[in-house]
Amino acid sequence: MIKVPRGKLSISITTFGICVLAFIALLYNETISSLSSSSLLKFKTCSRKTPATAATTFGNIVDKNIEEDSDEVEEDNKLEFDPDICDITDGKWIFNTSTEPFYTDSSCPYLDKQVSCIKNGRPDSDYLHWEWQPDDCTLPRFNSKQALRKLRGKRLMFVGDSLQRGQWQSFVCLVESFIQDDKKSMKRGAALSVFRAKEYNCTIEFYWAPFIIQSNSDAHIIGDPKQRILRVDSVAEHAKHWLDVDILVFGTYVWWMSGLKLKTLWGSFSNGEEGYEELDTPVAYRIGMKTWANWVDSTVNPNKTRVFFTSMSPTHTRSEDWQRMDGIKCFNETKPVTKKGHWGSGSNKQMMNVVVDVLGKMKVPVTVINITQLSEYRIDGHATVYTETGGKLLTDEQKADPSHYADCIHWCLPGVPDSWNQIFLSFL
């Protein structure tokens, strides 16, 4: 499908000096299990690119649904909120104790241990009461019935890594309590997990592909990032599971950030995996993203399928980023950063620009759920030590050692990813 001129690849070795060390430390210490289970990605954004087209193409479908149950139409039409105009990336978090999450980690049966912070003993709860408020417009609250109505007869699929999985679990939990027990089901699989709402004839699915493109660390996760080899020009094995999906939400970032160089393969080599090339992270990412974009452009019919991309989910492993010199990563943080435009070392602008470039050249409109800035503020939203490692809750000794065990990549649920879905729904 994609033709990558080899010469070009080997030439483009640019300097890339970010918080790579922090990531190495994370990926080694924080264990793959934290990266492997839970949490979907984040998106942030503003359908900067062809939003009008996207909205128009999808408009018909949405209208039809509204006709079908006009009795439920009520207040959720976007009277004041216009996703084409509102920039949801600029705004602030508002603390409001009367805002309750739609679910808890006890009420929603589908949450992984990895993100069930309260169940796992997180003592503070202020992080549950923040609402994202864009400066220029009012973001509608998440409306579960409206969400189900929009999904009627459709397949929604989140594709990506454990952060995308978090977004998927958040979405399922945001709607599931509106469905009777005998009218819903959940089937978890190694690669594909499917939540089904029978009376709406819809599914909300998650497909595991941490790099989106293929690698030797997809089905069987390889703990040591140095052993991972990315097939930057191959996506077909994963993409065959994405056919006939009506709404696709992609995201991939943190898995790319394991070190300075990534081992990559493209084309076919007679010496197989031995023939890898080491590429700088943004270069490998660009080729991988391009491979994905080519698949979308050549396969997706934009009249039938909507495509979203969740922008990178920030990690908060350097407390110096928010001027807490004596902090231990994001451990013990209970309030968001309030400094406007705060941006830490866990969100790589060069990687973000790769996404902007690649999306900007696509034929099929892709709506960015641009969650990076709003999530950057939420140093208080991560699972920290109220999580698991290798399938087991952290022991008291491990909890007492946050410098090794605090997970500042994944988010508690309920929590920040619920706001990502609030934005996603407002674009849908």
Ligand SMILES: *[C@@H]1O[C@H](CO)[C@@H](O)[C@H](O)[C@H]1NC(C)=O
């Ligand atoms: C706080 O949340 C409640 C319930 O959602 C809402 O009615 C109220 O307007 C909110 N207050 C502010 C200041 O946003």
Ligand SMILES: *[C@@H]1O[C@H](CO)[C@@H](O)[C@H](O)[C@H]1NC(C)=O
């Ligand atoms: C359910 O949705 C699928 C598309 O996902 C459609 O093909 C099928 O006809 C629908 N079934 C009913 C009973 O509406």
Ligand SMILES: *[C@@H]1O[C@H](CO)[C@@H](O)[C@H](O)[C@H]1NC(C)=O
């Ligand atoms: C999508 O719809 C438009 C307008 O109805 C039509 O011109 C176009 O050919 C369709 N595209 C595809 C790929 O079916």
Ligand SMILES: *[C@@H]1O[C@H](CO)[C@@H](O)[C@H](O)[C@H]1NC(C)=O
């Ligand atoms: C974390 O917060 C608790 C409660 O406020 C405090 O007792 C503890 O000393 C803090 N730990 C660190 C390492 O800051």
Ligand SMILES: *[C@@H]1O[C@H](CO)[C@@H](O)[C@H](O)[C@H]1NC(C)=O
């Ligand atoms: C997301 O928003 C930030 C501003 O907060 C912007 O710099 C970035 O380019 C946007 N990302 C994408 C993929 O549109």
